Amino acid sequence: MPHSRRPSDPRYGNRPTMKDVAARAGVGLKTVSRVVNGEAGVTPDTERRVQEAIDALGFRRNDSARVLRKGRTATVGLILEDLADPFYGPLNRAVEEVARAHGALLINGSSAEDPDRERELALALCARRVDGLIVIPAGEDHRYLEPEIRAGVATVFVDRPAGRIDADVVLSDSFGGARHGVAHLIAGGHRRIGFIGDHPRIHTATERLRGYRAAMADAGLPVAGSWVSLGSTAPGRVAAAARSMLAGPDAVSAVFAGNNRVTVTLVRVLADRENARGRERRGEGEYPVALVGFDDFELADLLRPGVTVVDQDPAALGRVATDRLFQRLAGADLPPARIELPTRLIPRGSGELPPAGG
């Protein structure tokens, strides 16, 4: 029951106290209090010493007493990556539902895929006294969170692992899912298969590319350099990459899309291509292009053809990550874990189109 917990509750960890800061800085408790509360009467030199002790110990002013007296609840922070990507909607809502079931409030922010922004936001949420933090990381170095974690902020990463710190992560089997999706295209007779994915600095993008390469290698198929394109998921970039792969003597007969943003653009590119074919005489070597995408998306089954996808479960990612967070907040002494959720291939038509002459 969040309303009855005390700030000294051991399940919130052994946070350093103002006394610890005072001892380390060699000053009195009153001086630490003045610095922490932004009050006057402290010399710059003393303030610096106190601030150094605060940083070294990972001290956070504990306002729980005040918060509890006002009847406020525990708070969990969630750092998302792209607020407009529908993939994160069910994840976000699942985190909120689990938090609410624990009587906690959820506050969110978005890094917009910018590591500096992620760091600024995570520390801002910690400064605003979140009890726990769920992070979809944009950056590759999360050592900046170590003082907060030591100070008792439970932290779980989701969708992508933390960088350079050992922390819980809950993610989908990107490698296995992509490998399965590409093997499905190969089983349908395709030999020239393209891969279009997100930025190579994003863990899921490189894992899915690795799955694509593994499936091709499993089947003894070569991969031409022009068949792989990683980068922004902006529609213009993806459409240009697709048109380039679909032209020339090395043209692919099928494409694997690295995430839902890429798939949606490819659906549009392939529909435009089919419409153009309807208006003109069919050229030599033209054929409908097969498509399998990572991530399911709304209405994928109502398109013609329906879009074959490797489905992950974003709501389950959110639920499992938040359950883990509340286990930590309840004081469970768990080593950092990597929890990987399975994916599922859903054939709907686009991934079952045969290659030319197939």
Add this chain to the structure above:
Amino acid sequence: MPHSRRPSDPRYGNRPTMKDVAARAGVGLKTVSRVVNGEAGVTPDTERRVQEAIDALGFRRNDSARVLRKGRTATVGLILEDLADPFYGPLNRAVEEVARAHGALLINGSSAEDPDRERELALALCARRVDGLIVIPAGEDHRYLEPEIRAGVATVFVDRPAGRIDADVVLSDSFGGARHGVAHLIAGGHRRIGFIGDHPRIHTATERLRGYRAAMADAGLPVAGSWVSLGSTAPGRVAAAARSMLAGPDAVSAVFAGNNRVTVTLVRVLADRENARGRERRGEGEYPVALVGFDDFELADLLRPGVTVVDQDPAALGRVATDRLFQRLAGADLPPARIELPTRLIPRGSGELPPAGG
């Protein structure tokens, strides 16, 4: 420049100070400080008096000095309604982009359409020292925000107006947009038109219903009681309402959907119906049902038929609301305004299907 502003900056309004609280409570400044900082040494009676003065004055502890010393930025809070509704994605991202352009951080939360949750979250964000608040309201009474607004928290409502307080609101022309969409169906020959919308306590739902009724009245068409259904946008509820309207002697030949969640379910219901017709002998009086939906949605143009929609611009709603918020934060002395953005009809096929015999 957020980094250079001082806590006493007049553009943040005349917030009551600890001195004001002390004077009102008839106690010394130190006592107020103790209560605010949750320190010991205050009798319960004195604490109660101080707390009453804090509540009466709308005092908020101003941590800006401490925040600025650590190089942190201004913060804006956004209260959403449903984290998984794709309509809010672009709105959310637009708010974030404008906030970032002003050097401010954005933190979000969701009311999940629950007025108590909205209130709890709004006050929690205020307690966490947001400088401004953008609210997509779930409740109908926002007087709880008055002390925060008086204390200097700039507040703008978006998508739906505030209840029982006079505050800025930025919204789409729901009435005019629905009227236009229904008039479009009437111009195509439809006389029996259904309306399926969100909960009647949601402002946009009743405004769109009003637009539907106005268009029917403009054309001198009666509205049967069975043609109007407001309630949850859960797929089961919407599908049952649709099937009921599409059956019997009063069956409608066209449906207007009150928002994107309703439209997507109707697309699915109508596709199932067409598939069933393809398998069976076509019954007497069966015909394809026309559909116009409020809100555009991803892939609406790639469905067959394409879905005709009344498009609003959620990103513009977010941008205009956040611009307004920052005008207030910059000290602009503006009376509360209602800013209404126009909608746009996009014909794509589903809204141009003729009625039976038409």
